[in-house]
């Protein structure tokens with residue numbers, strides 16, 4: 001979801017300087033969505049979910065001095081959280097299957113474990129992340145930029161059909177046939193869209209890197225980047241607007257697909273978190289309304305009669 005924002009960078013700088021108020025603000029900002037995601041993955045076990053989320057913050061603050069920024073904090077925190085949950089499940093060895101991401105991936109687990117192989121055993125996720133080598137970093141960044149450019153184009157032209165296909169192929173990493181089934185389309189057409197998107201990404205890469213990447217498994221790289229940075233995920237504001245039903249019909253249809261058919265756990269976590277926040281705000285408003293309408297009746301303040 002893009003690079004770290006100025007506001008986030010400022011917050012991080014403040015935390016680095018030991019500003020506890022900034023740290024509190026940071027925790028408040030992210031704990032809700034992390035907890036919603038953890039609860040969903042740990043099938044409603046709140047105690048475990050809270051432990052895991054606490055762990056994420058501990059991990060984050062410990063590795064903070066080495067954190068170089070670059071990618072969005074949210075995806076960074078989610079990547080630590082994912083790792084923690086996987087660890088927990090390795091310990092508990094129970095299964096978790098929910099929406100399309102998990103269902104379709106069950107027969108291609110290899111891809112998933114490949115992605116996870118990046119985390120060597122015993123090393124904390126945060127320190128793995130910050131120690132990733134510069135070269136790999138540069139390639140990832142160029143590719144991320146090329147992906148974002150392609151996605152911008154699709155969104156601008158309201159080409160949500162292709163956007164959905166791209167998400168199915170690279171984010172969920174399902175086969176052309178499976179994507180065709182979900183989209184109720186011919187698998188040949190899915191292949192065509194895939195081909196076109198890859199070509200476009202290659203074209204917008206710096207020439208030297210395009211050459212270098214051409215020798216690699218571009219599809220595999222795209223999958224890794226998608227899983228890690230979720231470049232196509234709707235922004236939190238967009239999810240908020242979806243909840244308020246203020247989106248254009250095309251956008252609404254797409255966000256609905258992303259949340260409920262694709263079943264993006266990260267966006268669902270944001271969705272739940274925003275819902276909860278809205279409810280709390282509603283409760284606060286009600287409280288305020290009650291206060292306003294009752295304060296006049298308090299002893300000694302009864303000036304209206």
Ligand SMILES: [Zn+2]
Nearest residue numbers: 233264266267
């Ligand atoms: Zn998402």
